[in-house]
Amino acid sequence: MSKNLLLMGLPGAGKGTQAENIVEKYGIPHISTGDIFRAAMKEKTPMGVKAQQYIDKGELVPDDVTCGIVEERLKQADTKNGYLLDGFPRTLEQAKQLEIMGEKLDKKLDAVINIDVDPDILVARLSGRFICKSCGATYHKLYKQPKVEGTCDNCGGHAFYQRSDDEPETVKNRLKVNLEMNTPLVDFYSKLNLLHTVAGDQNITDVTKDINKILTNLD
Ligand code: ADP
Numbered sequence: 001m002s003k004n005l006l007l008m009g010l011p012g013a014g015k016g017t018q019a020e021n022i023v024e025k026y027g028i029p030h031i032s033t034g035d036i037f038r039a040a041m042k043e044k045t046p047m048g049v050k051a052q053q054y055i056d057k058g059e060l061v062p063d064d065v066t067c068g069i070v071e072e073r074l075k076q077a078d079t080k081n082g083y084l085l086d087g088f089p090r091t092l093e094q095a096k097q098l099e100i101m102g103e104k105l106d107k108k109l110d111a112v113i114n115i116d117v118d119p120d121i122l123v124a125r126l127s128g129r130f131i132c133k134s135c136g137a138t139y140h141k142l143y144k145q146p147k148v149e150g151t152c153d154n155c156g157g158h159a160f161y162q163r164s165d166d167e168p169e170t171v172k173n174r175l176k177v178n179l180e181m182n183t184p185l186v187d188f189y190s191k192l193n194l195l196h197t198v199a200g201d202q203n204i205t206d207v208t209k210d211i212n213k214i215l216t217n218l219d
């Protein structure tokens with residue numbers, strides 16, 4: 001069975017961290033709109049320059065830009081056996097557009113995994129986050145350090161960075177913007193009978209175990 005999956009949760013809930021395990025297990029591509037925007041910003045493409053104005057303020061990039069990117073990405077051949085969306089949709093309009101894309105491309109969602117975390121702990125998660133420059137693997141100063149200090153577990157790289165939008169002022173706005181949309185999105189997928197919620201305030205390994213149970217039951 002195909003695995004057309006969506007990982008949802010507030011910024012810092014652990015989507016990127018859990019995505020690393022899921023895509024490895026199922027051999028499906030990880031489609032993170034945030035990663036796509038950051039790559040475009042680095043390359044300074046017209047889309048990247050436009051997205052940066054919003055991202056720097058912790059606001060959402062407009063729906064038309066974001067939906068266009070996802071539709072193009074879902075058309076690519078590597079999504080044949082499934083995909084893992086991360087960070088999209090973030091608005092009801094995006095969720096509705098995704099339903100239309102799923103119909104049109106015959107790639108409708110099979111399940112939505114909602115990583116549920118108390119917003120109060122997210123600021124600490126985001127301010128401690130650091131990322132490998134070469135492969136994008138995510139770490140945390142306290143909760144997930146590389147096994148060998150200064151060396152990425154995944155690719156052996158030695159250079160890391162912190163996201164500029166993880167600074168406390170931007171984080172506050174990102175959380176506010178995302179909190180407003182979270183409940184309507186949860187309701188949307190609950191009504192479609194696609195929603196599975198995991199407790200995201202457990203440690204990383206226990207969250208992974210809960211997600212794996214859900215995915216195994218889908219087989
Ligand atoms: P998201 O992709 O949802 O924004 P990340 O996966 O990047 O979130 O996680 C945010 C930060 O919190 C990272 O530094 C990550 O290492 C850390 N983290 C992720 N899951 C947990 C967890 N269950 N407990 C503690 N820290 C976590």
Ligand code: AMP
Binds near residue numbers: 011033034037089
């Ligand atoms: P993320 O990496 O998912 O935390 O996203 C980083 C930033 O990219 C967000 O704060 C938004 O500005 C932008 N972004 C990512 N995904 C979306 C989306 N689905 N809709 C609008 N903006 C997005």
